Structures are given as C-alpha cells and as structure tokens.
Amino acid sequence: xxxxxxxxxxxxxxxxxxxxxxxxxxxxxxxxxxxxxxxxxxxxxxxxxxxxxxxxxxxxxxxxxxxxxxxxxxxxxxxxxxxxxxxxxxxxxxxxxxxxxxxxxxxxxxxxxxxxxxxxxxxxxxxxxxxxxxxxxxxxxxxxxxxxxxxxxxxxxxxxxxxxxxxxxxxx
Amino acid sequence: xxxxxxxxxxxxxxxxxxxxxxxxxxxxxxxxxxxxxxxxxxxxxxxxxxxxxxxxxxxxxxxxxxxxxxxxxxxxxxxxxxxxxxxxxxxxxxxxxxxxxxxxxxxxxxxxxxxxxxxxxxxxxxxxxxxxxxxxxxxxxxxxxxxxxxxxxxxxxxxxxxxxxxxx
Numbered sequence: 001x002x003x004x005x006x007x008x009x010x011x012x013x014x015x016x017x018x019x020x021x022x023x024x025x026x027x028x029x030x031x032x033x034x035x036x037x038x039x040x041x042x043x044x045x046x047x048x049x050x051x052x053x054x055x056x057x058x059x060x061x062x063x064x065x066x067x068x069x070x071x072x073x074x075x076x077x078x079x080x081x082x083x084x085x086x087x088x089x090x091x092x093x094x095x096x097x098x099x100x101x102x103x104x105x106x107x108x109x110x111x112x113x114x115x116x117x118x119x120x121x122x123x124x125x126x127x128x129x130x131x132x133x134x135x136x137x138x139x140x141x142x143x144x145x146x147x148x149x150x151x152x153x154x155x156x157x158x159x160x161x162x163x164x165x166x167x168x169x170x171x172x
Numbered sequence: 173x174x175x176x177x178x179x180x181x182x183x184x185x186x187x188x189x190x191x192x193x194x195x196x197x198x199x200x201x202x203x204x205x206x207x208x209x210x211x212x213x214x215x216x217x218x219x220x221x222x223x224x225x226x227x228x229x230x231x232x233x234x235x236x237x238x239x240x241x242x243x244x245x246x247x248x249x250x251x252x253x254x255x256x257x258x259x260x261x262x263x264x265x266x267x268x269x270x271x272x273x274x275x276x277x278x279x280x281x282x283x284x285x286x287x288x289x290x291x292x293x294x295x296x297x298x299x300x301x302x303x304x305x306x307x308x309x310x311x312x313x314x315x316x317x318x319x320x321x322x323x324x325x326x327x328x329x330x331x332x333x334x335x336x337x338x339x340x
Contacts (some may be wrong), residue, residue, distance in 0.1 A: 004205065008189045018307060026292060028328070034325070034329060036324070037325055038322050038325045040319075041204075041321055041322075041324075041325055042318060042321055042322070044204075044206050044208075045207055046211060046215070047322055048211075048212070049208045049209065049210070049211035049212025049215055049216070050212055050216065052208060052209055052212040052213075052239070053212040053213055053214070053216055053236055056179075056212075056213075056236060056239055057236070059244040061236060061239065062232055062233075062235035062236050064229075064232045065174070065228070065229070065232040065233060065236070066228070066232070067257070068228075069227040069228040069229075070225075070228060070233075072225035072228065073216060073224075073225060074221075074222075076219070076224070089325050119317075122332075128208070134230065149208075150201075150205060153201055153204050153205055153208065154197075156200040156204075157197050157201045157204065158201070160197070161196075161197045162230075169291040
C-alpha cells in the first residue's frame with residue numbers, strides 16, 4: 001500500500017493536511033498540544049473509570065449499590081466522551097499521517113466505539129429502572145466492556161511506539 | 173540515590189523488562205489502567221460527597237473503594253518500575269516532583285477524612301458542618317488526582333537537566 005499509487009496519494013493528502021496553519025499550530029505550539037493531550041487523558045480517565053465502576057457493580061461488587069442510581073454518572077460520562085472526541089480530533093490534526101497510517105489507531109477507534117455503544121446500552125437498560133436485575137448476558141457484556149476499555153487504553157499508549165510514518169518532525 | 177535505584181532495578185529484573193521492546197508501553201498501559209480504576213471509584217465517591225448523584229448511598233458507593241486501592245497499588249508498582257529504570261529522568265524532573273507533591277496532599281487529605289469524617293458521612297447522619305467538611309475534603313481529593321494526571325502528562329515536557337528542580 002505505501003508504495004502503491006493509492007498509498008502515495010493518501011500520503012500526499014496527509015502531508016497537505018499537515019501543512020495547514022491549524023495543524024502546524026497544534027504541533028508546534030507547546031500549549032495547544034499539551035492541553036489537548038491533558039484534556040484527552042483526563043476525559044479518558046473519567047469515561048473509563050465510570051465504565052469500570054459500573055462493570056464492577058454488574059459483575060457482583062458492592063451488591064447493595066443500586067445500578068439505577070449509579071447510572072446517574074452516565075451524564076458526566078457523556079460530557080467526558082465529548083471532550084475525548086474534541087481533544088482526539090485536535091491530536092489527530094497535529095499528526096494525521098502518524099495516526100492514520102497506523103493500524104493500532106484503528107484498533108483504538110474500534111474498541112472505543114464499541115465500548116461507548118455498550119455504555120449506551122447499559123444506560124438505556126438501567127437508568128431510572130431500580131427493579132432490574134443483572135442476568136448472565138449483562139454480566140458477560142460487563143466483562144466485554146472492561147476488555148474493550150483495556151484495549152482502548154493499551155492501544156492509546158502503544159500509538160506512540162508503533163507508528164511507521166512520521167511526515168512532520170516533532171517540535172518537542 | 174540514582175545508583176541505589178538503578179541497582180535495585182537491575183537486581184530485580186525490572187531494568188531488563190523495561191528495556192525490552194514492549195516493556196515501557198506495557199507498564200504505561202497498566203499505570204493508566206490503575207489510574208482509571210482510582211478515578212472510577214475514589215473519584216466517583218468524591219463527586220458523590222460533593223453533591224453529585226444524591227440518590228446513591230455513600231456507604232454503598234464506598235464499597236467500590238477497595239478496587240481504587242487495587243488501582244493505586246498498580247500505580248505504585250509501575251511507578252517504581254519507571255523511577256528505578258530511569259531515575260535521572262524522574263527524580264530531577266519538576267513535573268514528577270509536583271506529581272509527588274499532589275499525591276502527598278491527597279494522602280494527607282485521605283488520612284484526615286478517615287480520621288475525622290468518614291464514619292459520620294457513611295452513617296448518613298452527617299450534620300451540615302460535617303457535610304461542608306466532607307465536600308471540602310472531596311474537592312481537594314478530586315483536584316489532587318486530576319493534578320496528578322496533568323503532572324504525569326507533563327513529565328515528557330520537563331526532561332532534566334534543563335529545568336528547575338528542588339534538590340538537584
């Protein structure tokens with residue numbers, strides 16, 4: 001693919017994107033890149049943390065804790081998810097070639113999307129329904145949710161170590 | 173100090189693991205996993221004490237805190253792995269020093285909470301003065317853990333010996 005016509009066209013498009021003023025600013029302004037990175041980490045910690053707490057409850061921890069009440073934290077979770085999206089777009093804009101040519105980036109994106117879909121399902125199932133009980137399927141889904149969030153975190157960390165294309169030089 | 177940490181790392185095999193192709197990112201992933209567990213349990217407990225999601229019983233929510241302690245333990249273990257493998261990059265780094273400072277404040281705050289406020293808060297019969305104290309403790313705790321995450325991200329940006337540090 002990298003040597004093919006399509007690959008070269010893709011790289012050329014990404015190089016043009018990296019030459020835009022916004023991409024250059026994101027990359028070369030220490031404040032912009034660091035802020036996006038920090039907001040991404042903080043928001044990710046809250047989204048993953050809330051999902052871990054709900055999954056822990058669903059698999060049997062703290063059985064007296066009402067799932068319906070715990071799912072009140074989903075409102076905060078979705079605000080944090082919006083921050084993940086905005087800061088993620090900003091980070092992607094800084095180094096589009098580095099991320100978009102790396103399969104690990106797509107793994108992170110897929111795990112994140114599936115994890116959020118399960119969150120949406122849990123919220124729709126448990127929010128304001130104090131009488132619901134967690135069956136085997138829900139417990140399995142909670143385990144899958146934890147696995148997906150672990151994959152998201154791990155893929156996110158490995159992004160920095162697995163890229164094979166870096167068009168723009170790193171300022172810092 | 174640096175020599176002691178390095179010999180510990182080499183004697184325990186941490187140094188070899190961390191310098192293997194995937195050692196460092198694996199440790200970083202576990203470190204962030206632990207932090208997420210901490211935010212998802214202690215952080216939610218703090219938010220509840222600050223008045224968020226009042227339907228949740230504080231005593232019941234507190235039962236998730238041991239998972240946060242497990243997360244914190246993972247952070248300590250992986251943190252020691254980073255520190256002992258590249259001590260010169262960490263102990264002279266102002267971002268690391270700030271991170272330790274906020275962890276210390278969070279620790280003192282937690283001891284103060286369990287010594288003065290936890291029982292009243294968990295029993296649910298806290299009077300307004302205790303509630304105010306509990307809210308202040310929760311706000312300090314949450315702010316400290318957020319600061320720990322921010323300082324953790326800053327570590328890469330303050331590589332020594334180019335920046336100010338407390339004891340170098």
